[in-house]
Amino acid sequence: MERYKWNIKWIGTQSLNKNRVLLDLAGNAEVNTPMSKSNDSTSPFSRRKDTRLVKVGKVEIGSGRSIAIQSMAATKTQNIEATVNQIKLLTEAGADIIRVAVDSKADVIALAEIRRRTDELNPTISVDLQENYRLAAEVAPYVDKIRYNPGHLHHHEKSKPIKDKVAFIAKVAATHNIALRIGVNCGSVDPQKLLKFGADDVGAMVESADEHCAMLENLGFTRYVVSLKDSDWRKVVEGNRRFSEMRPNVPLHLGVTEAGMPPDGVIKTRIAFEQLISEGIGDTIRVSLTLPFEDKGQEILAGQEILSDIAAGRFRSVPPNFDEGLNIISCPSCSRVENEAFIELAQDIKVITKFAEKEDLTIAVMGCRVNGPGETDDADIGLWCGPTGVNLKKGEELIGHFSYTEIIPRVKTLLDKTISEKS
Numbered sequence: 001m002e003r004y005k006w007n008i009k010w011i012g013t014q015s016l017n018k019n020r021v022l023l024d025l026a027g028n029a030e031v032n033t034p035m036s037k038s039n040d041s042t043s044p045f046s047r048r049k050d051t052r053l054v055k056v057g058k059v060e061i062g063s064g065r066s067i068a069i070q071s072m073a074a075t076k077t078q079n080i081e082a083t084v085n086q087i088k089l090l091t092e093a094g095a096d097i098i099r100v101a102v103d104s105k106a107d108v109i110a111l112a113e114i115r116r117r118t119d120e121l122n123p124t125i126s127v128d129l130q131e132n133y134r135l136a137a138e139v140a141p142y143v144d145k146i147r148y149n150p151g152h153l154h155h156h157e158k159s160k161p162i163k164d165k166v167a168f169i170a171k172v173a174a175t176h177n178i179a180l181r182i183g184v185n186c187g188s189v190d191p192q193k194l195l196k197f198g199a200d201d202v203g204a205m206v207e208s209a210d211e212h213c214a215m216l217e218n219l220g221f222t223r224y225v226v227s228l229k230d231s232d233w234r235k236v237v238e239g240n241r242r243f244s245e246m247r248p249n250v251p252l253h254l255g256v257t258e259a260g261m262p263p264d265g266v267i268k269t270r271i272a273f274e275q276l277i278s279e280g281i282g283d284t285i286r287v288s289l290t291l292p293f294e295d296k297g298q299e300i301l302a303g304q305e306i307l308s309d310i311a312a313g314r315f316r317s318v319p320p321n322f323d324e325g326l327n328i329i330s331c332p333s334c335s336r337v338e339n340e341a342f343i344e345l346a347q348d349i350k351v352i353t354k355f356a357e358k359e360d361l362t363i364a365v366m367g368c369r370v371n372g373p374g375e376t377d378d379a380d381i382g383l384w385c386g387p388t389g390v391n392l393k394k395g396e397e398l399i400g401h402f403s404y405t406e407i408i409p410r411v412k413t414l415l416d417k418t419i420s421e422k423s
Contacts, residue, residue, distance in 0.1 A: 069096050290331065327361070
């Protein structure tokens, strides 16, 4: 099957500094202006919020510093050689911060070796924790920042109050002199918040983030940033605007999660970033794209280009009818992907659904259990990928579990049926 390939010219590492020379998609050289707060009143960067400074290793976030660009290693953390190579690739692409997932003690052991082998690169490493918050104490000696997800803290030690778990994480961070990120995600919002806010899922995300800020600050811990991510760029804009109004001094990490494959994933992200950064909102960014492991550097290049254009006042036109018709969302390839076949599957879904591009439907292709259940519940058709097969869903209804070799015709049949029912 002919899959979509997005080609962007690679940039030499010697030009990858805060005044970067970038190549646009047509191959034309353009000089970037600094991405820090500008004294030029006409520059979008002159309106940046006066957020507090948060140090993450050698990187400084907030307080008018240059907007840091992040990415995440796509390889299995326990595959040490592959993850070391991924960190090298992302470092060469110009990543300021690189995130690595840790879900087990075996991952912690691997992380220690990864840190040792990449020591000469001096990467700024953030670790991504999900359900087991106690792993924070074990990973802290090897990282510069810990990201925890408020929506997952209720899974582990269910009888323990959330505030006690947050206190544990904050104490670890303070002891090891590292930063935190409160990472709220639409696909895994605290269930109690969802019950409270109903259809206002943006409100649920904002309140969750605000409560965790209060918990940390009541503990005297202020070395943190916040992210509020959704696969819908509109909700990303709304959520970050609302939060920034409530807590204007807190640095924000921007991103459209599960943005999907290029070029649509880049366009969704660009729309959100152009609006928020032009309003002074945003201190660090990630462009989350579904890409083969060897192409993860394209996330950094896309982020560089977007920031370069915003700094220069170049706002790209949104393609006509961009938000109309079929919407395919897919999570960024990361170390939690259960099977690398997920990436090819996402590309194949884009191809086989081309005939339905004008249909007002959402298809979600998710690579793991972290956000898979929540994101596929909200889609017309959902594919939640596991190690050996794919859970096919219609809304919240599970249609069945199918192998990677038989899933495509099943999706096609379900899509035909869904279109017929809607018409």
